[in-house]
Amino acid sequence: MNEQSAPRVAVTLPGGRAVAGRLHARRQDAGQWLYEVSIEVPAAAVRPVDGEDYGQVPTERAGGRPEWVLQALPQDTPDQRALVLHSADCWAAQGRLTPASSSEAAIFVQHGWATACDVCKPTPGSSRR
Template identity: 50%
Template sequence: MGDIGDRRVHVVLPDGHVLDGQLQARRRDPDGRWWYGVTVELPAKAVEPVPGKDYSQVPTTVQEHWPWLIQAPAAPGEAPVLHVGDCAAATGRLEPVQHAELARGALVDSWATVCDVCRPAP
């Protein structure tokens, strides 16, 4: 099995919104239909706990900074710059990037360049 990024999928909701997901499993039912088990990350405000359920054992982390940042181009014609999340050279308009496959894709597709200071390698 390849890198976890190899299992990235797009989840299309009934209203047309698209979420990034990670394929966990798939199965084919007796009628020949395929079903996919997919994990998606959502902001807490989009998730409602089930009354009476105990979530105290759910693994919880506190993220100090985003793993990567994309810095908007400094001038027209320049490419955005990819930084590690805590790079001191990251200034101006910054967009957080949570997933390695998205950061890697920005570089592979030559959409962004690598910061000369932090040299990110997602």
């Protein structure tokens, strides 16, 4: 069952606040029912766990905005690539920018076709942006 087809449920959090969620599974365990649900919460309410890799988590941006952009430097030509990889929200990314997926960004850096920005220090394919 995917996220869209899972039935909606109301989840009451500690403190009494109710949020919408999706029910993915349920099971009876020692006389009580346990439900596996997913909820959406603001990013500020979530913190990463040390040692976990978040690099493969699907990321959707508002308005179809990419996660990564490649900046072509003035000396960039088809024969001599001069590209800098930025996170899409990096203030240093300017000029001619090309959107890139995480896998494309990782390939460009891995093969030396692009260098990582010194400001935002992007690391596509890892748990750290």
